[in-house]
Amino acid sequence: MPISSFNETMHRCTTDASVHKMHSMLYYHWDTSMHALCIDELIAFDVSILKECIDALPVHRYAFKQILGFNLMHRCTMNPFKRYVEIGRVALVNYGKDYGKLVFIVDVVDQNRALVDAPDMVRSQMNFKRLTLTDIKIDINRVPKKTTLIDAMEKTDVKNKWENSSWGRKLIVQKRRTSLNDFDRFKLKLAKIKKAGMLGRKLAKLKKETAA
Amino acid sequence: MAAKRKTPVKTRNPDLIRGVGKYSRSKMYHKRGLWAIKAKNGGVFPRHDSKPKSPAAAEKPPKFYPAEDIKKPLLNKRKSRPTKLRASITPGTVLILLAGRFMGKRVVFLKQLTSGLLLVTGPFKINGVPLRRVNQSYVIATSTKVDISGVNVEKFDDKYFSKEDKKKLPEEKKEDQTAVDTVLIKSIEGVPDLKAYLGARFSLKSGMKPHELVF
Numbered sequence: 264m265p266i267s268s269f270n271e272t273m274h275r276c277t278t279d280a281s282v283h284k285m286h287s288m289l290y291y292h293w294d295t296s297m298h299a300l301c302i303d304e305l306i307a308f309d310v311s312i313l314k315e316c317i318d319a320l321p322v323h324r325y326a327f328k329q330i331l332g333f334n335l336m337h338r339c340t341m342n343p344f345k346r347y348v349e350i351g352r353v354a355l356v357n358y359g360k361d362y363g364k365l366v367f368i369v370d371v372v373d374q375n376r377a378l379v380d381a382p383d384m385v386r387s388q389m390n391f392k393r394l395t396l397t398d399i400k401i402d403i404n405r406v407p408k409k410t411t412l413i414d415a416m417e418k419t420d421v422k423n424k425w426e427n428s429s430w431g432r433k434l435i436v437q438k439r440r441t442s443l444n445d446f447d448r449f450k451l452k453l454a455k456i457k458k459a460g461m462l463g464r465k466l467a468k469l470k471k472e473t474a475a
Numbered sequence: 476m477a478a479k480r481k482t483p484v485k486t487r488n489p490d491l492i493r494g495v496g497k498y499s500r501s502k503m504y505h506k507r508g509l510w511a512i513k514a515k516n517g518g519v520f521p522r523h524d525s526k527p528k529s530p531a532a533a534e535k536p537p538k539f540y541p542a543e544d545i546k547k548p549l550l551n552k553r554k555s556r557p558t559k560l561r562a563s564i565t566p567g568t569v570l571i572l573l574a575g576r577f578m579g580k581r582v583v584f585l586k587q588l589t590s591g592l593l594l595v596t597g598p599f600k601i602n603g604v605p606l607r608r609v610n611q612s613y614v615i616a617t618s619t620k621v622d623i624s625g626v627n628v629e630k631f632d633d634k635y636f637s638k639e640d641k642k643k644l645p646e647e648k649k650e651d652q653t654a655v656d657t658v659l660i661k662s663i664e665g666v667p668d669l670k671a672y673l674g675a676r677f678s679l680k681s682g683m684k685p686h687e688l689v690f
Binding site: 441449 | 571581618619668669671677687689
């Protein structure tokens with residue numbers, strides 16, 4: 264949901280002075296976008312208006328107010344977390360049958376579990392403990408169709424982003440190293456010796472030149 | 476046993492779930508062509524009456540009864556055949572020997588002998604391993620293969636390796652070795668670094684976990 268329309272909504276809420284209307288709008292926006300905001304989007308927010316809205320919420324909505332306010336304020340101020348669980352967040356599975364797969368968080372079930380999907384797997388729930396969040400995020404709505412997910416994935420080019428990131432490259436190298444044959448390991452050893460030899464000779468030459 | 480069909484019979488009545496076939500009794504009757512068999516036989520199923528038994532020869536009482544019942548030994552229908560060869564070991568595979576004086580040497584597999592042992596050669600000029608028999612259990616099979624098509628290993632069997640003179644190696648065995656090796660070495664030299672690979676011994680280094688290594 265675009266930030267500009269949110270700001271507008273907020274503005275309308277306060278000027279309207281209709282608390283119920285503000286409620287429903289906030290609820291609606293919360294469902295789709297609030298937990299998807301990242302810090303640079305928040306900078307665009309008119310934080311003062313937001314504060315007014317939150318303060319104007321009636322007391323019995325205390326919990327909601329706290330959560331909403333906390334989450335937004337939290338991201339504005341200094342906080343150690345950079346990667347958030349949000350819809351469209353790409354995560355790496357670090358335990359279980361799907362170990363090593365990249366998956367997209369498609370919905371949040373409860374405090375501990377997410378609904379997770381990938382082009383080559385059946386959509387399923389996974390505990391957050393099984394996931395390691397990455398920097399990559401795609402723009403999807405809650406629980407999209409498989410084809411929509413794949414389109415969004417291709418639009419942000421998740422595969423290439425991952426394979427070019429340092430984390431992704433490290434994983435690829437690890438995989439290559441474990442798949443090496445006995446003969447391959449031997450050839451690798453020869454190559455390392457050769458490289459060390461070349462470096463040594465070059466170094467000796469440079470030493471001689473600086474000494475002379 | 477009756478002769479086996481070239482392709483196994485596909486069931487005419489596949490299971491929808493266990494216990495429930497796709498076709499009913501009447502459909503199956505039609506499918507099996509029982510109506511055709513009946514038609515061929517004039518409206519009834521062909522009967523195969525047992526042939527009238529020819530009168531058996533009159534049995535004479537035996538001339539000798541043993542004092543005690545002798546036990547017949549149990550029937551043993553086992554056939555002796557060579558040990559089942561691992562799927563990863565094919566002619567030309569590079570093997571790593573795990574025991575004996577050539578421990579760690581990488582060696583070329585030629586064929587399995589009738590005793591089950593593997594016939595193996597260095598080649599001798601590359602790593603000093605002659606034509607030798609080796610047990611499959613003391614060997615790691617790598618996935619590296621050498622082209623062995625030009626080599627003739629017909630004449631080698633278990634009898635070849637029985638030693639008459641334990642002190643001296645007969646000249647013909649030396650000739651056999653060179654005959655096998657020259658062809659092998661030519662195909663080995665075709666692959667870069669393979670000769671050096673076969674000349675080096677395998678050893679576990681620090682950090683190598685055998686159960687995680689891919690050979």
